[in-house]
Amino acid sequence: MIKLVRVDHRLVHGQVAVSWFYSLDADTIFVVNDSVAKDDFRKSAIRLAKPDNAKLVMKSVAESIEAINSGITDKYKMLIVVESVADAAKLIKGTQGKIKGLNLGGTKPREGTKNYSKTINLTDTEAEQLVDLQNDGVDVWIQQVPSEEKREFHK
Secondary structure, eight states: OEEEEEEETTOSSHIIIIIIHHHTTOSEEEEEOHHHHTOHHHHHHHHHHSOTTOEEEEEOHHHHHHHHHHTTTTTSOEEEEESSHHHHHHHHHHTTTSOOEEEEEEBOOOTTOEESSSSBEEOHHHHHHHHHHHHTTOEEEEOSSTTSOOEEOOO
16 A cells, blocks of 8 residues: 655655654555666665664666556555656556655755745756646645645645
C-alpha cells in the first residue's frame, strides 16, 4: 500500500526518516531514482539515514513502475521518495492510477526556477508537469513536515 509519494531532492534525511516515516505508520521507504539505483556510494549513504526498523528499497523509475504494477509491493506500507518532479510524473503516469497524491517536500533552487514556497523551486516545465498530474486527478500539495498545514499546489 502506498502511504505517500514525496518529491524531495535530499531523498532520505531526518524529515523523511523520522517525521514522515513514523507519522504515516510506514514500514518501507522506497527510493525511486535512476541515478541512485546505479550508484553504490549514494545507496550506502541512504542506508545510513533510514530508521532501524524500516525496510529500504532503491530502484530505477522503470523497475519501480514494474514492481508497483505487479502487485509485489502491495504488502508493504510504503513511503515513496523521488528526487524530482520528472521522476514523480513518470512514476505516477506509469502506475496508471495507483498513486492518487503527490507531496512536494523539497526542490532546490536552480537556474530557471521560480519559488513556490520556502522549499519548493520549480522550472516552468516542472510546474506544467504538476498541473498535468492535477488534471489527471492527482492531489498535489506542498508540505515539508507532517505538522505543517497541507497547501494545495497552484501554478
